[in-house]
Structure formats: structure tokens, C-alpha cells
Amino acid sequence: MSLALSTQLICFLLLSGALLLGALGVVLLPNVVYSAFLLGGVLLSMAGLYLLLNASFVAAAQVLVYVGAVNVLILFAIMLVNKRQPLRPMRVLLLRRLLSVGVCLGLLALLVQVALTTPWALPGPPSIGEAAIIRIGEHFFTDYLLPFEVASVLLLMAMIGAIVLARRDVLARDVVTGAPADQALLERQRSPLLPSQDASSPSAPSP
Template sequence: MTLAEGVQLVTFIILTAGVVLAALGVVLSSNIVYSAFLLGGAFISIAGLYLLLNASFVAFAQVLIYVGAVNVLILFAIMLVNKREDFRPLKFNWLRKGLTVLVCGGLFALLSLTVISTPWAVTPTPGASGDEAIYLIGEHFFSDYLLPFELASVLLLMAMIGAIVLARRDFEPEDLITGAAADLQLPERSREELLTGAGKK
């Protein structure tokens, strides 16, 4: 084994351990904010594995999309919602835990059997790798797959507009707010009220 192969093997072991430990932390942590941060660590470790496979574009896309967008969105959703509920013990909690352990153990055994029984012969691939793959992906995006690429951007734009519409607070007249809605009313005033108040002064 050469020095480069040894460094690659040690890096692979460290990144794999990081993925497994971060994934266990996501599942076992009682704090949901810590779980979200550990999920970001798992995504970054997976991006490192992609770099070891010489798939730099997939690694950067992993960091930009999953860590920079999805994980940050999860954190914002957790911190903005901030829903607090009293702890209530669930009925048949031991049964749920037992089923969870059974399903996870079965999946682990199935994946382990697949890893052991699969011949992992390393064969050179004729396709482009490294920076050449990025150029080929860019050419395909703007030639063969231009329509799906543009449709994906329109879909993301629609999702952003929908999020803005859902997050926007509409002002309601005070005489229509009754009951439980009155307790949830925020101490805000509409723009018209602010303008009329400034005009009176």
C-alpha cells in the first residue's frame, strides 16, 4: 500500500465514522436543534466521500443544496415555529421502540448482506471525471436537458412565491377578530393606520 492509498483509506474511515455518528446523533438527540446541526455534519461528511470518488461537482452540489439550503431551511423552520408542548407519555411506547429497533436492525442486516455479497471489483470507467465532468454536465444542462432545467428553476420560483404568500400577515379589522383569534393577534398596525396616524400629527 502506497502513501496515497493509506491517506485515502484513513480519510474514508474518518468520513464514514462521521456520517454514522452524525446520523446516530440526529436520531438519538433529544434536542431538535442539535439534530439539525448534526444532520448538516452528516451532509458534509457525505460530500467528503464524493470528493474521494473524484466527483467534485456532486460534492459541491451536496454542500450548496443540502447543507446551504435544506439544512438551513430546517433550522429556520425549527427556530421560527418554536412550538412548545408539555411532555405527555405515549401509550404503548415500549411497543413503538421495539418495532423501531426491529425495523432498523432488519435494514442494517439487509444492507450488510448486500455489502458482503456484492463483488466490489474496481474497474476503470471510460467516462470523464474531475473537472471534465463539470464541463460535460454544463453542456448537457444547456443543450439536451435545457427544458427540465428551466422547469426546475420555475418550480423553485413558484415555491419561493408560495412561501412568501404563506408567511405574509394579513391585517384584519378589529371588530372581526373574536374568541381565540383575539388572543393570537399581534401588536401590529397596518400601513394605512400608520399613514393616517402620521397625517393627523
């Protein structure tokens, strides 16, 4: 085995290991902030795998769109949403976890079956270099125009949802329960350094 092939194999193993470990961390870690950061690592590992496949444009789009836009949007939504409210206990949590594990294992089995039964034409067609960018642009605006626009609409909906969740304190009613929002309480929860209402209110004069 030549030096180039061994280097490519080592890079592939390292990127694949980082991708798998990061994906497990995204699913299993209870802290959503750590999960969001690990999601960025997973997307960067995928960009590295695209580079190994000589797909430089796809790797750059992966970093710019998913890491630089989608993952940052997720982090902003997590940071801005008020997490001081106590979470309600979920019913039949064990059943939900079992169903999630079953769905994930079913998808994994399906992907493994597709990977094993597909007649891969190795080593594949030769790289066309910079002409690949022109061909991708043609496909984006002809054959795959509808999925491209649907993805942009989904990203817009996610951004609007993040803004609504982050600005719940300016609404007259809670967007989740519909109850009237306590503006003073929300302000104290968002600014823990401010004095509480009891401490800031003047004490009643003693008789």
C-alpha cells in the same frame, strides 16, 4: 503502502466515523436543534466521501443543496415553530420504538447484503474529469427528469409547511386542533419579554 493511499485511508476512516456518530446523534438526541446541526455535519461528511471518490460535482451539489438549502430550511422550521406548548404524551411509545429499531435494522441488513453480494468492478472506470458534469446534466434532464421534478415539489411542500407552522399566530383557527386561536396568548408565548396580561392591565380602583 504509499503516502497517498495511507492519507486517503485515514481521511476515509475519519469521515466515516464522523458520519456514523453524527447519524446516531441525529436519531438519539432529544434536542431537535442539536439533531439538525448534526444532520448538517453528516451531510458534510458525505460530501467529503464524494471528494474521495473524485466526484467533485456531486460533493459541491451535496453542500449547496442539502447543507445550504435543505438543512437551513430544517433549522428555520425548528427555530420558527412555537415550542412553548406542552407536548402530549405518546401512546405505546415503547412499541413504536421497537418497531422503529426493527425497521432500521432490517434496512441495515439489506444494505449490508447488497454491499457483500454485489460484484464490484474494482478499481473502477477511469475518471472522465469535467465531462462528468455534462453527463450528469444530460441524465438529469432526460432519464431522471421525473425524480428531479418530484424532489423539487417535495422541497416546495416542506417550505410551505414550515411557513404555515411558523405563522400560526396569524390564523383565525389552530391548524392542528381547529379551535379558535387566542391571538394575545400566542403573542405572549412568542415574545416572552413582553409583560403578561395581568401585569400590563391597570389595577382596579380600591373601594
